[in-house]
Amino acid sequence: xxxxxxxxxxxxxxxxxxxxxxxxxxxxxxxxxxxxxxxxxxxxxxxxxxxxxxxxxxxxxxxxxxxxxxxxxxxxxxxxxxxxxxxxxxxxxxxxxxxxxxxxxxxxxxxxxxxxxxxxxxxxxxxxxxxxxxxxxxxxxxxxxxxxxxxxxxxxxxxxxxxxxxxxxxxxxxxxxxxxxxxxxxxxxxxxxxxxxxxxxxxxxxxxxxxxxxxxxxxxxxxxxxxxxxxxxx
Amino acid sequence: xxxxxxxxxxxxxxxxxxxxxxxxxxxxxxxxxxxxxxxxxxxxxxxxxxxxxxxxxxxxxxxxxxxxxxxxxxxxxxxxxxxxxxxxxxxxxxxxxxxxxxxxxxxxxxxxxxxxxxxxxxxxxxxxxxxxxxxxxxxxxxxxxxxxxxxxxxxxxxxxxxxxxxxxxxxxxxxxxxxxxxxxxxxxxxxxxxxxxxxxxxxxxxxxxxxxxxxxxxxxxxxxxxxxxxxxxxxxxxxxxxxxxxxxxxxxxxxxxxxxxxxxxxxxxxxxxxxxxxxxxxxxxxxxxxxxxxxxxxxxxxxxxxxxxxxxxxxxxxxxxxxxxxxxxxxxxxxxxxxxxxxxxxxxxxxxxxxxxxxxxxxxxxxxxxxxxxxxxxxxxxxxxx
Numbered sequence: 008x009x010x011x012x013x014x015x016x017x018x019x020x021x022x023x024x025x026x027x028x029x030x031x032x033x034x035x036x037x038x039x040x041x042x043x044x045x046x047x048x049x050x051x052x053x054x055x056x057x058x059x060x061x062x063x064x065x066x067x068x069x070x071x072x073x074x075x076x077x078x079x080x081x082x083x084x085x086x087x088x089x090x091x092x093x094x095x096x097x098x099x100x101x102x103x104x105x106x107x108x109x110x111x112x113x114x115x116x117x118x119x120x121x122x123x124x125x126x127x128x129x130x131x132x133x134x135x136x137x138x139x140x141x142x143x144x145x146x147x148x149x150x151x152x153x154x155x156x157x158x159x160x161x162x163x164x165x166x167x168x169x170x171x172x173x174x175x176x177x178x179x180x181x182x183x184x185x186x187x188x189x190x191x192x193x194x195x196x197x198x199x200x201x202x203x204x205x206x207x208x209x210x211x212x213x214x215x216x217x218x219x220x221x222x223x224x225x226x227x228x229x230x231x232x233x234x235x236x237x238x239x240x241x
Numbered sequence: 242x243x244x245x246x247x248x249x250x251x252x253x254x255x256x257x258x259x260x261x262x263x264x265x266x267x268x269x270x271x272x273x274x275x276x277x278x279x280x281x282x283x284x285x286x287x288x289x290x291x292x293x294x295x296x297x298x299x300x301x302x303x304x305x306x307x308x309x310x311x312x313x314x315x316x317x318x319x320x321x322x323x324x325x326x327x328x329x330x331x332x333x334x335x336x337x338x339x340x341x342x343x344x345x346x347x348x349x350x351x352x353x354x355x356x357x358x359x360x361x362x363x364x365x366x367x368x369x370x371x372x373x374x375x376x377x378x379x380x381x382x383x384x385x386x387x388x389x390x391x392x393x394x395x396x397x398x399x400x401x402x403x404x405x406x407x408x409x410x411x412x413x414x415x416x417x418x419x420x421x422x423x424x425x426x427x428x429x430x431x432x433x434x435x436x437x438x439x440x441x442x443x444x445x446x447x448x449x450x451x452x453x454x455x456x457x458x459x460x461x462x463x464x465x466x467x468x469x470x471x472x473x474x475x476x477x478x479x480x481x482x483x484x485x486x487x488x489x490x491x492x493x494x495x496x497x498x499x500x501x502x503x504x505x506x507x508x509x510x511x512x513x514x515x516x517x518x519x520x521x522x523x524x525x526x527x528x529x530x531x532x533x534x535x536x537x538x539x540x541x542x543x544x545x546x547x548x549x550x551x552x553x554x555x556x557x558x559x560x561x562x563x564x565x566x567x568x569x570x571x572x573x574x575x576x577x578x579x580x581x582x583x584x585x586x587x588x589x590x591x592x593x594x595x596x597x598x599x600x601x602x603x604x605x606x607x608x609x610x611x612x613x614x615x616x617x618x619x620x621x622x623x624x625x626x627x
Contacts, residue, residue, distance in 0.1 A: 071538060071620045092542050099540025106624070110535045114250040119242040124539045126244055171539075 017080075018179060018211040019045035019068050024077030026063050026234075037063045038074070039234040047178070050205040050212045052222035055231035061215045062183055064231065068213060069181040070098045082178060099127045103172025107184035109164040111156040111171075118143065118152040121170045128175070142170040145208075146200060162193035169200060173210075180204065182214040186221050198224040248552045251529070259557070262521045266561025267568065269514040270596060274569025275576075276503045277592045294353065295466055296488040297452040300479040306448035307478050309434075315452060318468055320460030325353035326449035330432060331397035334384060340394065342430040344437035344449075347373075353455040356419045363388075363414030371436045374410035377427025378417045386412050394430075400442040408440070425577065454482075511603065519607040522554050526611035533615050534623035547616035554608025555601075562600040566593065 026038040037060045045051050045068075053061045066072040067079050070086045073094075079087045082101060089097055111120045118139050125135040143149045146166040156164050165185060172180055182201070186194035202224050204210045214225065222228045230237040253259050297315065299305035306328070315324045325346060332342035347368040351357070359375065367373045374394075376386060386392055390412045400406045410432060418424035438446040454469070456462060466482035473480045483491070526533070533546055541549075570588045577587070588596075 066621050069538075071624075092544075095537065095540050095542045097540075098538065104538050106535075110531060110624075112247075112250075112532055112535075114254045115242065115247070119247075119250075122242045123247070123536075126242075126247075127540050132243075 016046055017044050018047040018049065018082060019043075019213070020078070020080040021064070021068065022078040022080075024064075024067060024074040024079060026060070026067065026072070027075040037234050038067075040077070041231075041234065041236055043229065043236055045211065045213060047211055048205070048209050050202070050224070050226045051214070052225035052228045053213065053215045053231060054217070054219070054222055054228055055237075058233075059231040060234040061231050063234075065181050065183055065213060065215050068179075069102050069104060070094045071104075099124060100175060101177050102179045102181060103169075103175065103177045105165070105168050105172050105180065105182040105185045107187040109156070109161075109168045109188075111164055111167060113156050116153050116155055117148060117159065117167045117170075120156070120167055121174050124171060124175045138174055139170075142174040143167075145173060145204075146170045160193075161189050162196060165189065165193075165197050166200065169197070169204075173204070178209075178211055180210050180212045182212065184215055184217065186216070186218065191220075194218070194221065244549075248549060248556060251525075251549075252553050252556055255525075258521060258524075262518055262557065263561045263564075265514060265517050266558055267565040269510050270562045270565025270599075271568045271572065272510050272565075273507060273599065274566045274588050274592060274596060275572060276507055277595060278569070278573055278588055280500055280503045293456050294485050295454040295456065295462060295469070295482050296485055297454060297469055297480050297482045298450065298488070300470075300481040303450055306445070306450060307452065307480070309447045309449055311452065311473075311478065314472060315454060315469065318454075318465060318472075320457050320465050321454050322457040322460075323349065323352040323455040325349035325453045325455070326434070327451060327453065328434060328437060328449045330399065330437065332430060333395040333397055339397070340380065340430055341428060342394065342432065344434045345431045346434050347431075350431065350453075353453045356423045357416045358419055359414050359416035363416075366413035367431075367433070370411055370413050371433055371439075372409065372411050373413040373436075374430060374432050375414035375416055376412060376430040378415055378424070379427040380430055381412070381415045383428070386415075388412055388415060399437070401440050402442050404442060451488075511599070514603065515606055518554075518558065518603070519610075522550070522557075522607050522611045525553070526550060526615055530618060530623050531626070533618060534620045537618075537620050538624075543616045547612045550612035550615045551604070551608045554612070555604040558600050558604045558607065562596060562603070566596045 021041055021043045024038055024041045025036065028035045028037060041060075041064065053064060055061050063072070067074055067087075068081065070081070070089070073079075073087050077087070078085060084097065084101075086094065086097060112123065115123070118136075121139045121142050122135050125138060128135075130138065140149065140152070143152055146169050148163060148166050148170065151159060151163060151167075156167070159167065165188075169180075169185075180201070185201070186197050189197060198221055201212055201214070205212050205226075212225075214221070216222055297307070297311075299307050309326060312324045312326070315321060326349070327343040327345055330342040330344050332340035334340050347364065351364055363375065367375050374392060376392075380386075392410050392412050394408055394410060395406045396408060397406075401408060416427065418427055434449070454465065456465065462484065466484075469482040470480050536546055536549070537543070566588065573587055
């Protein structure tokens with residue numbers, strides 16, 4: 008049986024991964040021989056103190072960075088072996104990102120922001136518009152499509168960011184502190200939306216959070232400390 | 242939304258800054274268009290100046306007069322069909338309006354310049370009227386002169402025998418050009434050489450600033466010019482013979498080496514532009530490091546991000562450059578109109594091509610470094626604000 012077949016239930020496989028950063032003359036080992044598996048359709052929260060390696064792990068899973076050693080498989084593909092150009096193409100079709108501070112393009116409207124990833128596809132303008140409309144509908148912002156980010160609240164901006172992450176229909180969403188800049192009520196709304204995407208749309212979601220309440224929305228919580236996985240809590 | 246729309250949106254993210262930068266680009270290319278046209282005129286020659294005529298002046302300077310008695314010797318040279326001559330009169334209309342005015346032999350001048358069109362009767366009137374004057378159509382229209390009018394014109398240089406610099410002429414003819422090019426140059430006036438000889442206070446007779454040699458068809462202009470200068474070498478009246486184009490260029494070059502001056506001005510202009518626009522682009526990319534990182538996160542390749550930044554630089558310089566060149570075209574037409582066709586500043590195809598090449602090179606120069614920075618940025622570091 009090929010490796011790919013054996014891993015069909017697994018969306019993310021991290022095998023004995025180490026990540027070392029160079030800061031000037033210093034070498035800082037952020038992840039130490041970390042191994043984990045995230046099944047397809049799971050909703051996992053990564054928690055841990057500052058400097059524990061959560062964001063580093065998230066970056067490796069999302070294909071934003073490569074491990075110093077070890078293997079990272081997402082959807083059966085060895086993304087640690089891809090070139091930067093291949094990784095860019097892989098990201099465009101396979102993963103959606105949501106950031107703490109939304110990172111929307113201020114010069115584009117909500118629909119312009121959501122359409123941005125689709126410029127990498129061969130879809131026609133009409134098809135792009137249709138997909139954008141659907142994505143905005145899913146996040147409940149169809150009536151704010153023409154608004155620029157500065158005209159939206161924090162929660163609305165994050166919804167736009169989620170729509171942007173969804174519009175290419177990736178199977179995996181990675182979210183780095185998605186509610187870190189939001190009040191409790193808005194944060195719960197966003198997390199509720201992520202739950203819907205997981206339960207009703209089958210998206211595999213990995214979020215990094217400091218907030219225990221946010222982690223409650225996930226199916227599982229993984230704790231990291233000093234670059235290693237401590238336990239898995241269901 | 243399209244990639245082009247995204248580029249344009251980013252270009253105008255800081256509207257005031259972009260508009261000010263655009264204005265500097267427009268001004269630079271306006272200057273480029275005008276100055277390069279000047280360069281083209283003086284280096285490649287204007288269409289209306291043909292090699293069918295040569296100008297003979299004193300070797301020392303055209304302000305040094307030559308004797309009209311040289312005419313028979315010049316006419317005897319094989320290939321010379323006709324010789325005319327012109328003496329600068331330096332007319333002034335009313336208080337302070339200078340006029341291009343020369344004294345000529347009417348018959349010889351008509352033969353040397355078939356491009357001027359005037360009824361035979363008026364040419365004949367000019368020939369037989371000592372105080373007669375002919376004016377170009379543009380000049381006559383400008384000052385409202387009518388045929389038969391007595392026209393008072395002062396001379397900048399030549400007083401009459403009574404000491405007065407105020408002369409009076411009878412307008413006996415109004416001439417026009419044979420085609421559009423020549424019609425643009427009808428802001429000249431001519432008086433009779435004989436009247437000038439008779440009436441000037443200094444008693445200067447039979448002298449002229451330069452001769453015009455009308456060449457026979459197929460004549461070797463270069464050989465004839467050598468012959469003329471050789472003929473008068475080591476005489477009290479040494480000559481310098483050149484084409485009309487070279488004569489005009491050397492006239493203006495009294496100010497200085499126009500080509501060199503133009504090149505240095507353009508260098509200074511574009512160097513300043515490079516600093517201004519380069520700084521704008523660098524600042525623009527610096528402000529957008531996280532956004533560029535997000536683009537890469539979404540799946541845009543390093544090359545795409547480099548392309549976005551370069552395209553933005555090109556859009557900025559292209560927009561400003563084309564507007565600047567278009568304004569230069571309009572300004573050139575304005576200069577041509579104001580000077581009555583004396584100074585043709587036409588942006589021909591070569592100037593436009595050079596302008597477009599300058600736009601492309603300038604875009605690369607201002608956009609390449611910021612684009613490379615954008616290309617090289619690491620997503621993780623950029624998102625973390627490092």
